[in-house]
Amino acid sequence: MSDFLDSTEETRPASVEDGSPRHHRAKGEPRFPDGPQADPAGSHFERRIRSFQPRRSRVTTGQADALQRLWPTWGLDIDGQRTLDLAELFGTDSPVVLEIGFGMGEATAQMAAEDRKTGILAVDVHTPGQGNLLNLAERSGLTNVRVANGDAIILLREMLPPASLNGLRVYFPDPWPKKRHHKRRLIQPEFLDLAATRLKPGALVHCATDWEPYAEQMLEVLSAHPDFENTRPDGGFAPRPEFRPLTRFEGQGLDKGHVVNDLLFRRVQHRDQHTPGD
Numbered sequence: 001m002s003d004f005l006d007s008t009e010e011t012r013p014a015s016v017e018d019g020s021p022r023h024h025r026a027k028g029e030p031r032f033p034d035g036p037q038a039d040p041a042g043s044h045f046e047r048r049i050r051s052f053q054p055r056r057s058r059v060t061t062g063q064a065d066a067l068q069r070l071w072p073t074w075g076l077d078i079d080g081q082r083t084l085d086l087a088e089l090f091g092t093d094s095p096v097v098l099e100i101g102f103g104m105g106e107a108t109a110q111m112a113a114e115d116r117k118t119g120i121l122a123v124d125v126h127t128p129g130q131g132n133l134l135n136l137a138e139r140s141g142l143t144n145v146r147v148a149n150g151d152a153i154i155l156l157r158e159m160l161p162p163a164s165l166n167g168l169r170v171y172f173p174d175p176w177p178k179k180r181h182h183k184r185r186l187i188q189p190e191f192l193d194l195a196a197t198r199l200k201p202g203a204l205v206h207c208a209t210d211w212e213p214y215a216e217q218m219l220e221v222l223s224a225h226p227d228f229e230n231t232r233p234d235g236g237f238a239p240r241p242e243f244r245p246l247t248r249f250e251g252q253g254l255d256k257g258h259v260v261n262d263l264l265f266r267r268v269q270h271r272d273q274h275t276p277g278d
């Protein structure tokens with residue numbers, strides 16, 4: 001699952017800028033003893049959309065240092081074994097927004113810095129990105145970001161209480177362009193059914209993509225879902241709101257001439273629905 005599952009990878013960051021010799025891990029030896037765990041949920045939770053691609057990318061010295069040093073304080077392994085208390089996790093009962101697939105985390109850190117009263121639960125399986133986001137958060141003195149390692153679907157399904165989230169962000173999810181892979185796209189009815197249960201009424205769902213057929217699919221499934229309504233009166237895509245910075249993948253898409261579409265939907269409160277705590 002995570003990038004570091006492959007035991008053939010080096011323990012030391014590949015860049016080894018410090019000139020220290022490479023250390024080969026023994027079988028089963030964790031890559032980051034105090035950092036994120038490889039495949040924290042194991043294979044216990046098999047039936048789910050597989051929306052991410054395994055990526056083998058290198059962890060730099062700085063990222064490795066952040067994973068070792070900062071993970072115990074700001075990291076969270078998605079093991080699917082307990083229900084989270086978000087007020088406890090963030091040390092405050094401020095609103096919490098879940099961001100799925102933060103990549104290298106630059107946009108996440110920027111948004112968190114601009115709205116320090118909102119907790120950002122940022123999830124990805126990408127180890128270098130986790131290290132990068134931890135570094136960015138430390139550099140900006142952010143206390144409102146938690147970095148979660150693993151599959152967002154397990155986090156939502158097994159670990160987040162009902163109606164616990166004030167928002168959901170999915171920026172440039174893997175587009176899975178081939179027809180036979182469309183079932184791996186994250187934004188589909190099954191995922192929305194799950195997400196709806198974890199979002200508070202009124203919560204904003206913000207998606208963006210540079211893959212137009214996926215944008216059309218997002219618009220179609222979100223518009224058809226009874227628990228979400230489009231915040232756009234014309235029922236269409238939204239222009240990029242000012243609060244969303246350009247992301248790394250977006251930049252790559254724009255360089256290729258792709259058109260970017262944002263979608264801003266709201267979790268609807270149904271008349272017979274009670275929010276926990278009402």
Ligand SMILES: C[S@@+](CC[C@H](N)C(=O)[O-])C[C@H]1O[C@@H](n2cnc3c(N)ncnc32)[C@H](O)[C@@H]1O
Nearest residue numbers: 051052101102103124151152171172247248249
């Ligand atoms: C194409 S990248 C976009 C990254 C970033 N949002 C950006 O715009 O630069 C999509 C990211 O989503 C992550 N991802 C996809 N499905 C996921 C899931 N179910 N749980 C956690 N992360 C996921 C991938 O690992 C990848 O880093």
